[in-house]
Structure formats: structure tokens, C-alpha cells
Amino acid sequence: MPDNNKIVVAIDGYSSCGKSTIAKALAKAVGYKYVDTGAMYRCVALYVLRNAPFSLQQGVDEAWLQDRLAGIHISFALQPDGSQHTLLNNEDVEKQIRTLEVGNAASQISTIGFVRRAMVAQQQAMGADKGLVMDGRDIGTVVFPHAELKLFLTASPEIRAQRRFDELVGKGEKPDFNEVLADVRDRDYRDTHRTESPLRQAEDAVLIDNSHLTPEQQLAEVLTIFNNRLNSPAANN
Numbered sequence: 001m002p003d004n005n006k007i008v009v010a011i012d013g014y015s016s017c018g019k020s021t022i023a024k025a026l027a028k029a030v031g032y033k034y035v036d037t038g039a040m041y042r043c044v045a046l047y048v049l050r051n052a053p054f055s056l057q058q059g060v061d062e063a064w065l066q067d068r069l070a071g072i073h074i075s076f077a078l079q080p081d082g083s084q085h086t087l088l089n090n091e092d093v094e095k096q097i098r099t100l101e102v103g104n105a106a107s108q109i110s111t112i113g114f115v116r117r118a119m120v121a122q123q124q125a126m127g128a129d130k131g132l133v134m135d136g137r138d139i140g141t142v143v144f145p146h147a148e149l150k151l152f153l154t155a156s157p158e159i160r161a162q163r164r165f166d167e168l169v170g171k172g173e174k175p176d177f178n179e180v181l182a183d184v185r186d187r188d189y190r191d192t193h194r195t196e197s198p199l200r201q202a203e204d205a206v207l208i209d210n211s212h213l214t215p216e217q218q219l220a221e222v223l224t225i226f227n228n229r230l231n232s233p234a235a236n237n
């Protein structure tokens with residue numbers, strides 16, 4: 001049963017602009033569920049990379065993938081420290097899905113219409129009871145076009161590349177900054193130019209440029225917007 005006091009918060013934006021950081025922080029602060037939809041596309045990509053020939057230019061054999069899609073089960077498991085891990089057919093793949101290779105494959109595979117439709121149906125089911133913060137590329141435009149609160153995040157490509165670079169270094173990888181920047185730009189291009197549900201700001205989304213905001217400043221701003229929305233009469237329509 002949907003809880004009428006709760007809302008759906010849709011967060012969209014470019015890659016590496018901190019969507020999941022703010023989405024997780026907001027969900028924690030207000031006691032909502034959090035769903036990282038990028039992780040779902042990454043799981044499909046990891047499955048493909050493990051089981052089929054794949055290249056960024058050629059993609060994957062779509063007939064092969066269509067046959068197997070029903071056998072790709074994605075779920076989320078809450079960890080004792082409060083974090084969430086992504087499971088692919090019950091295997092914890094949280095670490096494996098966060099590489100550049102899987103991110104690039106996910107960006108390619110997420111252009112396939114039947115993959116998107118399958119993911120969107122699962123995402124909509126997760127939001128049926130409200131009380132949800134979901135982040136991705138098409139949450140405010142396709143998954144929950146009637147979400148009570150929509151945020152669209154952005155930051156400059158250089159700042160996003162630096163964040164991604166630092167994250168990869170933190171994981172023990174040795175990235176090249178220019179490659180990471182080129183990758184950010186390529187991914188932006190693919191995400192905004194694909195035919196199926198391209199990334200775009202919903203008309204009623206609040207734009208937040210976090211290039212020069214600390215995570216704490218951003219959370220404070222988002223909580224103010226959230227509370228205003230919750231207290232506005234239109235929120236529970």
C-alpha cells in the first residue's frame with residue numbers, strides 16, 4: 001500500500017556527478033529506500049562481458065541477450081554497515097560492476113530498448129509503495145514521470161573526471177586523467193544522444209550544479225527542497 005505521507009524522489013544527471021552520493025544521503029536522512037538504477041544496467045553489462053562476445057563498437061548479439069534476459073536476476077542486499085550491495089543472480093558483484101570497463105559496457109547496453117523496458121518495469125514495481133529515492137538517467141522522464149520531486153544534477157566534465165579519477169585511485173587502480181576525461185565526455189554523448197530514453201532534464205526537475213558544493217552543502221540544499229515539497233499541498237496528489 002502506498003504511504004500517502006511519502007513521496008518518490010527521482011534523481012537524474014550525468015555520469016560521475018555524485019547522484020548516488022546525494023541519493024544515498026537523502027534516503028538515509030529521511031528514512032526512504034534507495035535504488036541505484038545504474039547498478040542494474042551495470043549488472044546486465046557484467047553478465048554480457050562474462051558470457052558473450054562484446055565490443056563497444058559492435059555491442060552484443062541482441063537476440064542472444066533477449067533470450068537470456070529473463071535469467072538475469074538483479075537484487076540489492078543491505079549490509080551490516082548500512083550500505084547496499086548489488087547482487088547478480090545472488091552473487092555479490094558490488095565491486096565487479098564499478099570498473100570503467102563495466103561502466104562503458106553498461107552505457108552501450110543501456111541503449112537497447114528491450115533491456116530498458118525490463119529494467120524500467122522492475123524499477124516501477126520498486127516504487128509502488130513510495131518512500132523511495134531512485135537515481136539514474138530516465139527516472140524523472142520515463143520511470144516515474146509523476147514523481148513528486150525531481151532533481152537533475154550536473155557538474156563540469158573536468159570536475160566529474162577528477163572525482164572519478166580519485167575514486168579509481170582510491171580503489172587501487174592507476175587511471176590516466178585524460179583517458180578518464182575522454183571517457184566522461186564519451187559517456188555523456190552516448191547517454192544524451194541515444195534513441196531510447198536519452199538523458200534529459202525533466203521540465204519540472206530542479207537543476208542542481210554541484211561543481212562547487214561539498215556533499216554536506218548539497219545535502220542541506222536537497223533537504224530544504226525535499227521538506228518544501230513534502231509540505232506543499234501538491235506533494236501527495
Ligand code: DC
Pocket residue numbers: 015016037038039041042103106107108110111135136137138139187191
Ligand atoms: O550511473 P552509472 O554510471 O552507474 O550508470 C551506468 C550506465 O547505465 C550509464 O552509462 C547509463 C546507464 N543508465 C541508464 O541508461 N539509465 C539509468 N536509469 C541508469 C543508468
